[in-house]
Amino acid sequence: MAIDLLFRCSQEHDDFIQAEYHEPLNEVLITGECAGIIYNLILDKSTSIKFAKTLRTVINKIQD
Secondary structure, eight states: OOEEEEOOOOSSSSSSSEEEEEGGGTTEEEEEEETEEEEEEEEEEHHHHHHHHHHHHHTTTOOO
């Protein structure tokens, strides 16, 4: 199951980030495109958890 996340890139309107479970390697695959450049990030389970915790910490610092 993939999670599609839309984000703003200063270059294009069709840019995206997608996170999904990558079954063959039992890891999380994050794919994105910004300004026509496609990138992939593969994280193991422990790194994914650390990344999620770090992201939550940064989000909590955002002032509304």
